[in-house]
Amino acid sequence: MHIVVCIKQVPDPSQARIDRETGLVIREGVDKIINPYDLYALEESLRLKEAHDGQVTALSMGPPSAEDVLKDAVAMGVDHGVLLSGRDFAGADTLATSYALALAVQKLESVDLIICGKQAADGDTAQVGPGLAANLDRPHVTEVRKIRHIEEDKMVVERLTDTGYEVIRLSLPAVITVVKEINEPRIPGLRGMMRAKKAQIPAWDAEYIGADPQRLGLKGSPTRVWRTFEPTRHGQGEMLRGTAGEQAVLLWEKLRGRL
Amino acid sequence: MEMQLEQTERGVWVFVEHRKGEIAGVVLELLNEGRRLAKQLGEPLACILLGSSVVHLSSDLMEYGADEVYVADVPEFDTYRDDLYADALEYLIETYRPKIVLIGGTSNGRSLAPRVATKLKTGLTADCTEFDLDDEGNLLQTRPAFGGNLMATIRCPKHRPQMATVRPKVFTEAKRETGRAGKEILVELPELNPWMEILEVVDEDAVGPNLAEADIVVAGGRGVGGPENFQLVEELAKALGGAVAASRAVVDAGWINYSHQVGQTGRTVAPKLYVACGISGAIQHLVGMQSAETIVAINQDPDAPIFSIATYGLVGDVKEIIPALIKAIKS
Ligand SMILES: Cc1cc2nc3c(=O)[nH]c(=O)nc-3n(C[C@H](O)[C@H](O)[C@H](O)COP(=O)(O)OP(=O)(O)OC[C@H]3O[C@@H](n4cnc5c(N)ncnc54)[C@H](O)[C@@H]3O)c2cc1C
Ligand SMILES: Nc1ncnc2c1ncn2[C@@H]1O[C@H](COP(=O)(O)O)[C@@H](O)[C@H]1O
Numbered sequence: 098m099h100i101v102v103c104i105k106q107v108p109d110p111s112q113a114r115i116d117r118e119t120g121l122v123i124r125e126g127v128d129k130i131i132n133p134y135d136l137y138a139l140e141e142s143l144r145l146k147e148a149h150d151g152q153v154t155a156l157s158m159g160p161p162s163a164e165d166v167l168k169d170a171v172a173m174g175v176d177h178g179v180l181l182s183g184r185d186f187a188g189a190d191t192l193a194t195s196y197a198l199a200l201a202v203q204k205l206e207s208v209d210l211i212i213c214g215k216q217a218a219d220g221d222t223a224q225v226g227p228g229l230a231a232n233l234d235r236p237h238v239t240e241v242r243k244i245r246h247i248e249e250d251k252m253v254v255e256r257l258t259d260t261g262y263e264v265i266r267l268s269l270p271a272v273i274t275v276v277k278e279i280n281e282p283r284i285p286g287l288r289g290m291m292r293a294k295k296a297q298i299p300a301w302d303a304e305y306i307g308a309d310p311q312r313l314g315l316k317g318s319p320t321r322v323w324r325t326f327e328p329t330r331h332g333q334g335e336m337l338r339g340t341a342g343e344q345a346v347l348l349w350e351k352l353r354g355r356l
Numbered sequence: 357m358e359m360q361l362e363q364t365e366r367g368v369w370v371f372v373e374h375r376k377g378e379i380a381g382v383v384l385e386l387l388n389e390g391r392r393l394a395k396q397l398g399e400p401l402a403c404i405l406l407g408s409s410v411v412h413l414s415s416d417l418m419e420y421g422a423d424e425v426y427v428a429d430v431p432e433f434d435t436y437r438d439d440l441y442a443d444a445l446e447y448l449i450e451t452y453r454p455k456i457v458l459i460g461g462t463s464n465g466r467s468l469a470p471r472v473a474t475k476l477k478t479g480l481t482a483d484c485t486e487f488d489l490d491d492e493g494n495l496l497q498t499r500p501a502f503g504g505n506l507m508a509t510i511r512c513p514k515h516r517p518q519m520a521t522v523r524p525k526v527f528t529e530a531k532r533e534t535g536r537a538g539k540e541i542l543v544e545l546p547e548l549n550p551w552m553e554i555l556e557v558v559d560e561d562a563v564g565p566n567l568a569e570a571d572i573v574v575a576g577g578r579g580v581g582g583p584e585n586f587q588l589v590e591e592l593a594k595a596l597g598g599a600v601a602a603s604r605a606v607v608d609a610g611w612i613n614y615s616h617q618v619g620q621t622g623r624t625v626a627p628k629l630y631v632a633c634g635i636s637g638a639i640q641h642l643v644g645m646q647s648a649e650t651i652v653a654i655n656q657d658p659d660a661p662i663f664s665i666a667t668y669g670l671v672g673d674v675k676e677i678i679p680a681l682i683k684a685i686k687s
Pocket of ligand 2: 103132138156157212214215216217220221222224226
């Protein structure tokens with residue numbers, strides 16, 4: 098079976114800072130990492146590959162630096178990495194991103210399953226997985242916490258919901274997005290790192306995947322950021338004083354009025 | 357892909373999520389906000405009700421503010437499912453052409469909305485917390501980005517409908533106006549194409565109320581000390597009528613299951629009150645809860661980062677403070 102994992106390079110969220118003057122995210126000097134959720138997507142693809150004798154392709158759309166996350170993926174054990182890169186792709190919202198990723202998936206040979214992370218740590222939208230499925234005209238299941246089994250052209254998964262979970266059987270090919278509960282990602286070994294060092298990551302452009310440039314990048318994005326600003330903070334909080342008992346009573350006096 | 361706007365689109369739509377015959381709380385919140393937008397536009401507010409044996413809900417929706425309710429009542433809609441619900445919603449939007457579509461940012465809404473928006477090749481803004489209209493009547497959609505460190509206002513000027521998912525608990529619920537009537541439109545759908553079977557729907561015995569929809573959340577971290585002591589957190593949640601949450605450290609240690617984890621790799625919550633007990637306040641935790649209205653932090657380390665975002669900070673041992681607090685609440 099052929100599995101595609103979609104991975105995104107994001108600025109390290111623990112270093113996220115905002116320029117107070119412009120209200121924009123500061124990108125300079127911030128480390129770029131693989132989107133944390135995508136590690137679970139990668140790990141799940143490798144487990145399926147081991148169990149079902151398949152191959153895994155990692156796919157990322159981004160600037161040339163995104164090659165780094167694809168090399169990380171190779172170090173973990175994926176067979177190939179593919180980078181979608183070029184000026185046409187820049188400034189894409191989730192609609193333009195899922196369109197481009199869908200064309201790249203169609204360029205690959207007989208893909209059975211596509212795994213995405215639940216959401217990306219920069220935008221937190223969780224839209225690309227379902228959008229990718231819609232573009233491919235295939236089903237999707239979000240927030241998968243377990244793959245129970247794969248039968249011929251179907252698979253059975255558990256999906257986390259707001260109140261519990263659901264067990265769903267869906268037809269393949271399909272897209273799933275995964276949550277942290279699904280597995281424990283492996284740490285790349287020395288062999289993997291060596292392989293990653295030598296790996297060639299092909300870069301595909303808009304023409305190669307046969308994309309309509311009008312549907313890519315900023316041009317293909319219906320949503321526009323109109324303005325950005327810093328959220329209003331809670332202000333300087335109040336530290337309560339006294340013994341444990343005194344603080345507890347004081348807190349309850351303050352909260353009671355608000356609830 | 358800039359399409360010519362004919363401005364034939366009309367109205368604000370609210371997608372009706374329901375569970376076991378009850379309308380989800382977020383729908384009532386959307387009706388309130390949708391009413392305000394519809395009024396400003398001078399256009400109707402409509403609901404989309406998909407389900408099986410749900411027709412009776414349409415009069416409720418009218419009493420909560422809907423001018424029109426589009427109902428598709430078919431046995432296949434017995435439980436929520438992405439494939440059929442998305443096809444039906446896409447069809448209805450194409451047929452009746454609303455200007456704005458609002459969907460609750462629940463686990464179902466966040467799965468449904470992007471599938472539909474992509475099919476319609478229109479924009480979708482995730483997890484909005486504020487709406488407005490600009491001079492041309494475009495929807496201004498404000499949402500937190502970068503884990504709440506930045507707010508962004510998004511517009512979708514050249515495509516219709518303008519679609520948004522909306523974070524639960526941000527808007528107040530619409531008030532019920534008994535006897536308020538509206539128009540019910542029973543719709544016929546084209547043949548649906550199923551891709552999946554829902555084999556089982558399991559409601560887990562959540563500890564306390566559902567985290568995604570709770571007004572009050574009490575969260576415990578590693579500082580609580582151990583699985584036995586975690587009961588203290590559960591007792592406090594019970595005393596306050598809130599839901600139980602946890603940091604990742606606690607979930608990884610197995611004191612409570614993953615569905616309770618708040619943060620970057622867990623859930624995002626925005627309750628009225630968040631009580632963090634023995635949580636250090638790592639950025640990965642903060643991004644999941646810093647939009648809460650009031651934040652209380654209990655930690656024995658006065659320098660713990662959680663205090664930097666707390667409305668009220670209590671320095672001390674959770675094992676002493678929590679029981680004292682429960683006593684204060686109960687007295
Ligand atoms: C990629 C990635 C994703 C992550 N995602 C998440 C996520 O989704 N959610 C999340 O929570 N974390 C996440 N983390 C982990 C996060 O960085 C922290 O490690 C975690 O939040 C710490 O949990 P904690 O505050 O419970 O534990 P600790 O950091 O160990 O803090 C315990 C706190 O309790 C206090 N304390 C100890 N004893 C007592 C006592 N008796 N009374 C009062 N206070 C006491 C201590 O002073 C300390 O401040 C993620 C990390 C990474 C790298
Ligand atoms: N530029 C991208 N390249 C590859 N995969 C992506 C990209 N953007 C998003 N994804 C995938 O889609 C998931 C959800 O992202 P998002 O919808 O942006 O929150 C991520 O976890 C990735 O698996």
